[in-house]
Amino acid sequence: MTSLPDLDTIVFDVLGTMVDEPDGIRRGIRTALPNTDGEEVERLLKVWSEHVEGRQREIVAGGVPYVNGAGLDLEAAAHVAAAAGIDDDEAVLDLANAALRPDPWPDSVRALERIASRYSVVGLSNASGAALTRISAHAGLRWHRALTAEDARSYKPHPDVYRLAVANAGCAPERLLMVAAHAWDLRGARELGLRTAYVERPGGDPPVETDSFDLTARSLDELAIQLNAV
Numbered sequence: 001m002t003s004l005p006d007l008d009t010i011v012f013d014v015l016g017t018m019v020d021e022p023d024g025i026r027r028g029i030r031t032a033l034p035n036t037d038g039e040e041v042e043r044l045l046k047v048w049s050e051h052v053e054g055r056q057r058e059i060v061a062g063g064v065p066y067v068n069g070a071g072l073d074l075e076a077a078a079h080v081a082a083a084a085g086i087d088d089d090e091a092v093l094d095l096a097n098a099a100l101r102p103d104p105w106p107d108s109v110r111a112l113e114r115i116a117s118r119y120s121v122v123g124l125s126n127a128s129g130a131a132l133t134r135i136s137a138h139a140g141l142r143w144h145r146a147l148t149a150e151d152a153r154s155y156k157p158h159p160d161v162y163r164l165a166v167a168n169a170g171c172a173p174e175r176l177l178m179v180a181a182h183a184w185d186l187r188g189a190r191e192l193g194l195r196t197a198y199v200e201r202p203g204g205d206p207p208v209e210t211d212s213f214d215l216t217a218r219s220l221d222e223l224a225i226q227l228n229a230v
Helices: 021-032 038-061 069-084 089-100 108-116 129-139 159-169 183-191 220-226
Strands: 009-012 120-125 145-148 176-180 195-199 215-217
Touching: 009 159, 021 038, 021 069, 021 089, 038 069, 069 089, 069 129, 089 129, 108 120, 108 220, 120 129, 120 159, 129 145, 145 159, 159 176, 159 183, 176 183, 183 195, 195 220, 215 220
Parallel strands: 009 120, 009 176, 120 145, 176 195, 195 215
Antiparallel strands: none
């Protein structure tokens, strides 16, 4: 039984928590480079993720102009293409679009529907608005509201992104539960007063000893049980 009886809204990170973002990009790399072995695919995936994460950190710090998630994916695809020796604008665009087609984790759709039967459910993503719509449609994720960091012109963990969820809910931050597979995301939400739930996912960012989140679950199904969503 949940120890958080006064929750109104469950806020979900999307990329990595609800969908397997890295595997969608892997598939795009394999399509662009069909003869590439697994080790090279992982190297190119690292080129992509390091570029996007680095650019997001710069934008959050305020040192560079804002670029939305779709723009960062296109930049990352160009870096991957250059690293792989691809010189074809159409191929770069196709590779960038692979980020729009990640599959959901096996429990995501089922558990989201269960939780949505009891609480308001909101997607809160670093993806651009258009990308979040396409990602959710591809994965079959049905939100009561989908919010994007694009509206805050920044990225999580900037507090303005979590403020979008609080403003949308129209209630005190402690009545919202932020769900993510990334401890850094939950730390940002906690700083603004949201409750927090860590869900284990492959490739996520697990908590460290100094972290203290309200709930921890091995899967989204387990979280649904903790929230009494049946």
